[in-house]
Amino acid sequence: MILSIESSCDDSSIAITEIESKKLLYHKKISQELEHSVYGGVVPELASRLHAEALPRILEECTPYFADLKAIAVTTAPGLNVTLVEGVTMAKALSISLRLPLIAVNHLKGHIYSLFIEKQTRFPLTVLLVSGGHTQVIEVGSFEEMTMVATTMDDSFGESFDKVSKMMNLGYPGGPVIEKMAQSGDENRYAMPLPLSQSPLFAFSYSGLKNAVRLVSLEAKEEEYPDIAASFQKAAVAHLTHKLKKYFKSTPPKHFAIVGGASANLYLRQAIELILKPYDATLCLAKMEYCSDNAAMIGRVAVEMYERELFTPLAELVTEPRTSL
Ligand code: KG4
Ligand code: ZN
Numbered sequence: 001m002i003l004s005i006e007s008s009c010d011d012s013s014i015a016i017t018e019i020e021s022k023k024l025l026y027h028k029k030i031s032q033e034l035e036h037s038v039y040g041g042v043v044p045e046l047a048s049r050l051h052a053e054a055l056p057r058i059l060e061e062c063t064p065y066f067a068d069l070k071a072i073a074v075t076t077a078p079g080l081n082v083t084l085v086e087g088v089t090m091a092k093a094l095s096i097s098l099r100l101p102l103i104a105v106n107h108l109k110g111h112i113y114s115l116f117i118e119k120q121t122r123f124p125l126t127v128l129l130v131s132g133g134h135t136q137v138i139e140v141g142s143f144e145e146m147t148m149v150a151t152t153m154d155d156s157f158g159e160s161f162d163k164v165s166k167m168m169n170l171g172y173p174g175g176p177v178i179e180k181m182a183q184s185g186d187e188n189r190y191a192m193p194l195p196l197s198q199s200p201l202f203a204f205s206y207s208g209l210k211n212a213v214r215l216v217s218l219e220a221k222e223e224e225y226p227d228i229a230a231s232f233q234k235a236a237v238a239h240l241t242h243k244l245k246k247y248f249k250s251t252p253p254k255h256f257a258i259v260g261g262a263s264a265n266l267y268l269r270q271a272i273e274l275i276l277k278p279y280d281a282t283l284c285l286a287k288m289e290y291c292s293d294n295a296a297m298i299g300r301v302a303v304e305m306y307e308r309e310l311f312t313p314l315a316e317l318v319t320e321p322r323t324s325l
Contacts, residue, residue: 001025001068002306003094004299005055005292006080006109007087008079009132011292012054015300016065019306024117025297026062030054033173040166042132043157044080051086059090065097071311073302075110077184077320078133084319098286101311103302108228108325110242110297111259112140113304114286117296121284128240128272131260131293132158132173135204135240137247138325150243155206157236158262163210164232167217168225182233186224190216192235194242202247211237237271240305245275261292 002307006013006029012030036042044254076084076090081240094101111129115121127138137150155163158175160258165174193212195205204274213232220228256276258269263285290296 001065002071002073002299002302003062003065003069003104004073004105004295004302005087005091005105006075006107006110006295006298007055007083008075008173009083009293010036010047010050011294012051012058013293013295014055014058014062014296015299015314016062017296017303019070019303022116022303024299026065027294028058028061029294030058030204037171040221041162042172044079044082047080048082048086051083052284055086055090067168068190069098069100071101071103071302071306073105073298073305073319074096075107076104076300076315076317078107078323079319081321085308088317092317095314098294102314102317103305103310104312104317105298106325107293107298108134108136108138109146109301112138112146112257113300114259114290114294114297115257116286117290117301118287121257122255125255125257125284126251127257127259128244128263129260130240130258130262130268132156132162132262133268134260135206136324137202137244138316141249143308148324150202150204151324152204152300153209157204157206157240158260160206160236161233161262162212164217164229167214168228170225173261175265175297177230177261178233179267181226183226183232185228185230186227187227187234189224190228190231192231193236195239197242200210202243204239204243206236206239209239216274233267237265237268239277240268241271243273243307248275248279253281254279255282255284259286259291264288264291
C-alpha cells in the first residue's frame with residue numbers, strides 16, 4: 001500500500017491506496033473553508049497552521065496500515081509553499097521512521113488521475129483542468145505523455161468565482177456559492193465581456209471579466225446579486241466553450257474530461273456536453289467527492305510512479321516553485 005498526503009492549499013488529506021488493485025482503502029480530508037471564509041480567500045499562514053493540526057490527527061487513524069506500506073507519497077508542486085511544506089515534512093518523517101521510499105507527486109497530475117478513482121477511465125484524453133489555481137487544456141496520451149496546450153494569462157476559472165463571491169461578500173470558496181445563486185438569476189441581465197474573443201490565441205483570461213463584474217457589483221443592490229452571479233457564470237463558461245470550439249476544429253475531440261475543483265459546476269458540465277455533441281465525443285468526469293483537492297488522487301498517481309520506480313531521495317524531496325505539470 002501507499003500512504004499519500006495532500007496539503008497544497010486549504011485541504012488536509014491523507015489516503016491509503018493498494019498498489020496491485022489500485023483500490024482506495026482509506027481516505028480522509030479536513031477542509032479549512034470555514035476558517036478562510038471570513039477573509040474571502042485562503043490565508044497561507046493560517047492554512048499552514050491548520051495543516052499542522054489536521055494532518056497528524058488524520059495520520060493517527062492510519063496507523064493500522066503502517067505495517068503494509070511500501071512508499072510514502074506527497075504533493076510537492078504546484079501549490080502554496082508554506083502549506084506544501086507541511087505535507088512534505090510529514091512525508092519525510094514517515095519515510096525515515098518507517099524506512100520507506102518517497103514519491104513526489106505533481107498536484108495537476110493528481111487531478112487528472114482523479115478520473116481513475118473508483119471508475120474505469122482510459123487514455124488518451126483531452127483534459128480541461130479548472131481549479132482555483134489553474135485553467136488548462138492538457139492533451140494526455142499516457143502517464144508519460146502530457147502536453148499542456150492552453151493556459152490562463154492571469155486568473156484561473158475557479159479563482160474568478162472566488163473573487164466575484166468576495167466582491168458580493170458571499171464567502172469562500174466562491175464556486176459553489178455563485179453556482180447556486182446563479183440558479184435563481186437572469187443570466188441575460190448584464191452583458192459581460194467575452195474574454196479574448198478577438199484573439200487567435202488558444203489561451204484563457206479572467207481578469208477583464210472580473211473587473212467588469214466589479215463595476216456592476218459596486219452599483220448593485222443585494223437583490224440583484226443572483227442576476228450578477230448568473231451573468232458572470234454565463235460569460236466565464238462561454239469563454240471556455242468559445243476557445244474549445246475553435247480548438248476542436250483543428251483537433252476534434254474523442255474522449256474529453258473535466259477535472260479540478262470547478263469541474264463540479266453543473267452549468268459548465270452541460271455547456272461542455274453541448275460542444276462535444278457534434279463530435280460524438282465522450283465526457284469523462286471524476287466522482288464528485290474527488291473533484292476538489294484530495295489525497296486519493298495523489299495516491300492514484302503514486303501507484304503509477306511506484307510501478308515505474310519513480311522515487312525521490314529524501315534530501316532531494318523539496319517543494320517546487322513550478323506552476324505546471
Ligand atoms: O481543485 P481545487 O479543490 O483546488 C485547487 O487546486 O485550486 O479547486 C478549488 C476551486 C476554487 O476556486 C473553487 O471556488 C472552485 O474550485 N469551485 C468551483 C465550484 N466548486 C469549486 N467553481 C465553480 N463552480 C463550482 N461549483
Ligand atoms: Zn487542486
